[in-house]
Amino acid sequence: MTIQTRSHAGYLDPILVKHQHNPNNLLQILIEAQQHYGHIHTDAIAHLSEQLQFPRSKIEGVVGFYSFLYLKPQGEYRVLFSDNITDRMLGNMDLMERMCAQLWVESGKVSEDGLLSINTTSCTGMCDQGPALLVNNIAINHLSPERVNAISELIRERVPVSSWPAEFFAIQDNIRRKDILLDSHFQPGSALSVLFRSGAQRGLDEIKASRLRGRGGAGFSTGMKWEFCRDAVGDAHYVVCNADEGEPGTFKDRVLLNGYADMVFEGMTACARIIGAKKGFLYLRGEYVYLREHLQAVLQRRRQQSLLGQCILGNDDFSFDIEIHLGAGAYICGEESALIESLEGKRGTPRNRPPFPVTNGYLDQPTVVNNVETFAAASLILLNDGAWYAGIGTATSSGTKILSVSGDCQRPGLYEYPFGVTVAEVLEDCGARNTQAVQISGPSGMCISQAEFGRRIAFDDIPTAGAFMIFDQRRDMFEVARNFVRFFAHESCGFCTPCRVGTSLLSNMMDKLANGHGSPYDFSEIEKLNVILQSTSHCGLGHSACNPVLDTIKKFRSAYEKRMIHEDFVPAFDLDFALTQARQMTGRDDSSAHLERLNEPR
Amino acid sequence: MNVPEMTEPEINVKPKLRVATTSLAGCFGCHMSFLDIDERLFDLLELVEFDRSPLTDIKHCGPCDIGIIEGGVCNAENVHVLREFRANCKILIAIGACAINGGLPAQRNHLPLSIVLEEVYHAQHGLVDGFIPNDPELPLPLDKVHPIHEVVQVDYFIPGCPPSGDAIWKVLTDLLAGREPELGHGLIHYD
Amino acid sequence: MNPDKQTFTLDGKTIPFCNGQTIIQAAMDAGEYIPHLCFNPEFKPHGSCKLCTVKADGRTTASCTQFAQDGMVVESNTKEINDERRVLLQMLFVEGNHFCPSCEKSGNCQLQATAYELNMMSPHFDQFFPDRPLDASHPEYFLDLNRCILCSLCVRASRDVDGKNVFALSGRGIKSHVIVNAQSGQLGDTDFAGDDKAAQVCPVGVILKKRVGFSVPIGKRSFDEQPISATPHPVVKEA
Structure with a gap:
């Protein structure tokens, strides 16, 4: 074991040095450590535990929490098919089966020779160019049978992923409609120069005057958040940009970080100036790791331009820098307090609130956590002024909102609109035909039916973090809801009873309906679960886990009626199927070796 | 107010309720506990008559008011019996831990059925040329043992392993009196 | 405000509390029972089992993590809340393997x-x-x-x-x-x-x-x- 430990030291020690042997960087250390074997070797955990003087139980606990960290060996090629409903609509399941058949592997398992594993993963944020997959965490989009054939061949030939054709990894921005933000031609340093001229208080006043509200969906006043944080007492203040864009159907932050990173980083820097922070973090979801190199380059350039680092733009009293932290496959880390836990290298469990991050955030210090788009908008506001921004949009919702449009339409991609745009206008612009429904703000948002297409995108009508998934008349809205419910069950952190158990129960109930065992009894059960999840869950994930089902039951009842095929209760499992193993073992197939179905579908 | 017309005096003898009982994958301990209501059995027999039950040896259940099921569902025959009870009984009561959560028999559920059968009929020490019985008379085991409410809808539950005679008496007398059955401290237990 | 005089009501009973106490802590000090599992008075409240859910001024919340406030009206022993607690218990029972007859505890x-x-x-x-x-x-x-x-x-x-x-x-x-x-x-x-x-x-x-x-x-x-x-x-x- 000593020898093995020493062999792990070879690659682990430089990682540990890079992260200052700081357990707060545990998640980052583990992500990098995993590069070596494709999983975290048990002896590697022993070495990390010893070197960090940190209990191995906690390290294993962290590895066990994140979908992209593994305690057991995975395939040399780790293929994960994005499994959002939009990927399903584009045929991802057939493509996955195709690859499994071509490479002789069962999904969810590692091939016998250890060459590969194929599985599904939550939405990878490529809905406008799906179906998508990740191979060893790198995104490949526009999957087609031909592309799958080619990937299978590359894997079979053991071609390193770095040598695969570059076009596989091309990712489009697909910006379809630009408004003030996407069309701003922002010059790095321009907003900071204004801020330094006018002073931090004036800057904050402008943000407040703009009535900017958080773009992550909750819509808290950005100016107030910054002010609370500035006024909170602490040893240090922190700025955190939430780029853990995990809400299925959302991909605007990916585009902003790709093409507008300066605006985002400048917004963070301005925030730091206003609240008095020296350090900021960009928490980048693991699925977007391909953006890291580009973002590091932008940060490096900004340091050279004196827009980051010591004495920014010659201000002796202002130093600030930004570190990129990666996520590792956990939707819940988009919740700000879970994100902070994750930044601290822990399991991403939402904290008890209050206290809120503005007073007790990263390392228990005052912390601003804002969405990528919020920081970009803040740059724009500082560059112009608050009143100008407040004049755009509606009374409750100033400015513009970037929508991630996907699903059944001709032109999926990003659409920036002033708040107040109607659903119908968006549908018209993106070329959606025969639209049955739109899921706005992802599974945790709202499902809008045709009768409501006149409603507006705004905090007082349809609030959204950006996702806009379109379903035309061909789509089965029950299957849409079932996909979302499965997502919540997979992503529940497991902290509180109602969400941990309730999301799985709900997913099982939806499967029961899908498998032809549904009756009115199951409907009352779903409604009962909804009540308990909404009222007793620890955080928003549990509160909203039933939304997709409730919305679709209400608005697309026929999709459920089809599944309510029995008048009376039937078991969730097939009784005759439950005898299969016994029949095989005994070689029996006589009539009493079977159980007939009761309550045949009406 | 009008004086009501004279009517026939009401005959104060209600028809007796029909009760059926059975044990599925159970140990008959709940039935033994049922007998622990002792001399109150005579009071009970004033109010009920038994249909299918180990007490009567009637083999099939006819229309009943109350069906009491002990034991979980572990094989095909259990399913048939349970369905017969559900079809015939207005009120179905699950009695005891096995009927309610699978109980002791369900502790095989973490093992695949194949392992269980192999162990019992092939692998165990002393079995020479063992084979898995395949007589059509024998009910086939299900891959898992289920509480009865996973197979049919159940109206009331009397937990315990077994529930005490007092608990059983309480639930039955509550039901006979038209009350919602309730077990308080001391009567409700799971062991 | 005299901190010694702070009180809230729990199902109509007046419960005194000190600053920084959560509802369940104050209730327990006053000898009142609120169902709970992950809470233990010797430890910092955790808030995960949700059995101690109450309605505080009409809002559903975990009483182990919700700080008591002067004049707060807390409902706990009501049919609605107990029905929810029972569902939470049922979730815990089906999630694991709880065979009480063979358990030493x-x-x-x-x-x-x-x-x-x-x-x-x-x-x-x-x-x-x-x-x-x-x-x-x-x-x-x-x-x-x-x-x-x-x-x-x-x-x-x-x-x-x-x-x-x-x-x-x-x-x-x-x-x-x-x-x-x-x-x-x-x-x-x-x-x-x-x-x-x-x-x-x-x-x-x-x-x-x-x-x-x-x-x-x-x-x-x-x-x-x-x-x-x-x-x-x-x-x-x-x-």
């Missing part, structure tokens, strides 16, 4: 006693029947994770009181589970000891001392004698 188990208190007659949902390990590697204690309800009291006790981190949570969602601090994954290979606080805090029958099972006869166990609502906390007899 039966009669002294807070999960079971709380279920009695709330008249839980059945687990209602379909059982998950998970495959969970039993660890008998330690000479004095065994670990039966079939019964774990993920309250994390052992994790907190070992970390905060014993300074050992013998226990931790791993996995996520329905796959969350307790692990121990040993490369072998065995309790016997940790520095766990019988006089650890972590050995005393499990509200269910996961962490149990060997060779003392069933020593208290039925009828004499903690919750045979009186319901959990009348049992001062945390006086739970050894199994």
